[in-house]
Amino acid sequence: MSILLLMVRTRTFDPATALTHAVELFASKGYSETSMEDIVKATGVSRYGLYGTFGNKRELFEQALDRYADSMGKQAFLRLLEPEASLDHIRRIFEGRVDDMCCEGATKGCLFIHTAMELAPRDDDLKDVLQKFMRRMSKLFSIGLESAKEKGEVRKDLDVTAAGELLTSTMFGLVVLGRTGFDRKTLNNIVENTLRAMR
Amino acid sequence: MSILLLMVRTRTFDPATALTHAVELFASKGYSETSMEDIVKATGVSRYGLYGTFGNKRELFEQALDRYADSMGKQAFLRLLEPEASLDHIRRIFEGRVDDMCCEGATKGCLFIHTAMELAPRDDDLKDVLQKFMRRMSKLFSIGLESAKEKGEVRKDLDVTAAGELLTSTMFGLVVLGRTGFDRKTLNNIVENTLRAMR
DNA sequence: ACCATAACAGAATGAGTATTCTGTTATTTT
């Protein structure tokens, strides 16, 4: 008889989809403004389930941050690793983000910015995790730029490391402007002018 | 006998300095994370004084935002209106911001970003106010760039309106990176590469 | 079929919050 594996009643929710909902809420409203009650309602999962599966709000947030970074990577950034990555790949990443910020209820936000502004100053662990993600993001931009350089799409003397960090920074600036209601045209213009500087 | 002007006991605090403290707290921690209790402690002003003078937390925040924008303007941005404004003026504005983010306890934040992320999505009035400030900021950058263009410091075909918006966006990106612990060198590098694109 | 117990729903707890209320103090006017 196995004690550890005993599970007399099966779980009625999928932790992965629950986490997806949590990511959406946190990305939209940030940490403090998202209550566990909000998450209970959005996921349909009981407090018991949430606490049992994710620990507490802080730990749930950290897992949401992991997931967020992961899905951002898979959705868009990892394609920058392919040798055929071009400036257009980078442009599309930005345009996708602009669309997120401008269309419909524009409820999408940015978990990275929320973490940086709300939590990083008082939670060193989270700050380190966040910094790691941002460095990775910058690195992926750099790699994409290097491929673009080989294609002759960006100037030969471009410091791709510095440019990658600049693009990461631009990404956040865009979101902040998007949240305050700047329109798609303005945001895409910023993207275009930023990319133009690489050529 | 004047009823309206009757003030039997003189106020023991200066609303202006109280507001300064509130600005610092809100800029550092944002709206939700700053309690009225925090402000009472930081200012030494009683609840009575705060509510009597500023209304409520929401109104106090709005006044803090006004003040913040105002002092940002006076400190740095208004100099861009002078005809002798140059690219170096713009550089210094950014470097000042980088210093704010990197030195000492790095408790300084950005009231604009906090407002955009926390409040703008659920407070249209505040969103409009914020957008107005951001447009003004972009405009001031544009004017400075125009002066720089006349000096031959930036290329003749630069769209200063678009470039002003880009610089505004860059300002926010920098703060987000600064909050997650990126060092002064990286941030100044981003500034330098952004400015270089104007030439 | 029955037991043991994990998963559940939601009530209870305790801490923190914004705001209002209360009794006190200080200052102008009479």
Place this chain on the structure above:
DNA sequence: AAAATAACAGAATACTCATTCTGTTATGGT
């Protein structure tokens, strides 16, 4: 000096929140 009352300090209120507790339900092992 006394009266009137604005400013004060801090208690009281009403609410929200994260977390824990409680009683119920469903299911795997016997």
